[in-house]
Amino acid sequence: MSSLFETVLQIVRNTPLWVWPLMALVVWLGVLGLRTRTLPLWRLAVLPAVGLVLSFVGLGQAVQPALAGVAWLAALAVALPLGGLLGRRRPVRRLEDGRLEIAGGWFMLVFGIGIFAARYALGVVFGMAPALRAEPAWIAVAGGVGGFVAGLGLGWLGGVGGRSSRWIRRLRWAPAIFLLTVAAGLGGVIAFNSPGELPRLLAGDSLPGMSTWNMAELPPVQRVMARDGAPLAYRVYPARPDRAVVLVHGSSSASISMHKTAQALQAAGATVYSISLRGHGGSGTAIGDTSYRTQLDDDLMDFLKATGLTDPKIQRTLIGFSSGGGFVLRAASGANRQAFDAYLAISPYIAQDAPTTRPDSGGWASVAVPRVIALTVLDGFGLPWFQGLPVVRFATASGPSENRTPAYSFRLAAALQLSRDWRREIARIDRPTIVAVGANDELFRAEQYAPLLNELNPRISVEVVPGLGHLDMIARERACTAIAALWRRLSGESGT
Incomplete structure (x- = not known):
């Protein structure tokens, strides 16, 4: 009994303060509805409007808005006629001044408490078991609860006021109007919203020391064909044939940006395949775009097959930087995660809300x-x-070229990232994985990686390299040496 009391007390303590005034308002309006009263028409709509708004909030918070929206519409269709039936049973008379004299009843009180109870219960469930937010069944339940509450309130309002007000009778068209409004809004946003221009950011656009590179050491670009016949460009830094690294560049860049990292890995004994992802560096058919959302995943498998890296005698490691580091985490948690023996993500982008x-x-x-x-x-x-x-759009002054991709399409950006359910994806990574980041990273918060990843997946090791910024991690000698040492650790090599 004491543990139950403690659980309830914990739930109450963790409830946002704004919930209690909302509950008081809902109960007060419901109690007023117990007696016959005279009021303007708009007052009848307050509680149904609260239910409608809260249902929209729930849709916006859903991990899969489309699934929640389908459940919302289905429940709305069921609840509208039910609410209308209940509303038509309430005696109401229109007065000369336009107000309504409506008989008392229990609907408003029960409906108001129901709104609060439903939202509160879902909040408690998802608070105690956050993983349920990503479960399709629970997404549908949450969307359906919101749709049922909204439909019941709108239907009741139409039933009560429909006999005395033309605009209330028109509420039967509310779902169609809502869908048309949503469609128009989506169309307008898709057509006219676009990423804004940014001033050049030196910390993300200019590789330290690149002007001093000996370009004669840069391997030539080679190409293999993906399943759709498009070229996939890469450079090879040969060393041990049984130790292979597939190296992935960061956002807006290409394989050339990983040159110093590739050389350090080569010196440590790895044969390095520094690739340019589709949409970058001559890979694919269009700069900054793919053909579908999961095409980079397919390209990676096609690349391994085309270069003979599927040989079981080869130990394979996938290493990526920045957005490429996010792609490494995506691959490490995806359906093809067994394709590599180990993963190393350098300063990875995890998610917008990470x-x-x-x-x-x-x-x-x-x-x-x-x-x-x-x-x-x-x-x-x-x-x-x-x-x-x-x-x-990235903060680079360069235009589209073989070595620079200043903007990404929706499907290319999605192909590089973990999904909205990124927490659960990181939690299921089961191959040896290391995340490395510079302590002075200008794009990401280096101090947050260890707490986050230790919470989600303690199997992932986090290494913070002191004194280095974002691009330093792929260009400075000290950083490249550290990356090579981490690869040797993953590979089980001696001398680490």
């Missing part, structure tokens, strides 16, 4: 958030339309 991410990635990226949301909603309904439109 504690490691600074606002706008420290000024490096401008994201068209409304367009991203609209395209995500369409994609959730199985409509991959307009995904070639740009949604991310």
Whole structure:
């Protein structure tokens, strides 16, 4: 009994303060509805409006908005006629001044408490078991509860006021009007919202010491074909044939940016395949775009097959930097995670809402958030339309070229990242994995990686390299030496 009391007390303590005034308002309005009263028409709509707004809030918070939206519409369709039936049973008379004299009843009180109880119960469940937020069944339940509450309130309002007000009778068209409004809003956002221009950010755009490189040491670009016939460009730094590293560059760049890291890994004994992802560095058919959201995953498998890296005698490690580091985590948690023996993510981008991410990635990226949301909603309904439109622009002064990709389409940006359920994806990484970051990273919060990853997946090791910034991690000798040492640790080599 004491443990139950402690649980309840903990739930109450963790309840946001704004919940209690809302509950008081809802109960007060419900109690007023117990007696016959005279009131203007708009007063009848207060509680139904509260239920409708809270249901919209729930849709916006859903991990899969499309699934929640389908459940919302289905429950709304069921609840509207039920609410209308209950509303028509309430005696109401229209007065000469336009107000309504409405008989008392229990509906408003029960409905108001029901709104609060439903939202509060879902909040408690998801607070105690956050993983349920990503479960399709629970997403549908939450969306359905919101739709039922909204439909019941709107239906009741239509039933009560429909006999005395033309606009109330028109509430039967509310779902259609809502859908048309949403469609128009999505269309407008997709058409007119775009990522803004940013001033050049030196910390994300200019590799330290690149002007002193001996370009004669840079291996020539080679190409293999992906399953769609498009070229995949890469450079090879040969060493031990049984130790292979596939090296992935960061956002807006290409394989050339990873030259110093590749040389350090080569010196440590790895044969390095420094690749340019599709949409970068001559890979694919269009700069800054792919053909579909998961194409980079398929390209990676095609690359391994085309270069003979599927040989079981070869020990394979996937290493990536920045957005490429995020792609490494995506691969390490994905369906093809067994393709590599180990993973190393350098200063990885995890997610927009991760504690490691600074606002706008420290000024490096401008994201068209409304367009991203609209395209995500369409994609959730199985409509991959307009995904070639740009949604991310980087703070580089360079235009599109073989070595620079200043903007990403929706599907390319999505292909590089973990999903909205990134916490659970990181938690299921089961291969040896290390995350390394410079202590002075300008784009990400280096101090947040260890607490976050220790919480989500203690198997992932975090290494913070003191005194280094973001681009330092792939260009400075000390950083490249540290990366090579971490690779040797993952590979089980001696001398680490």
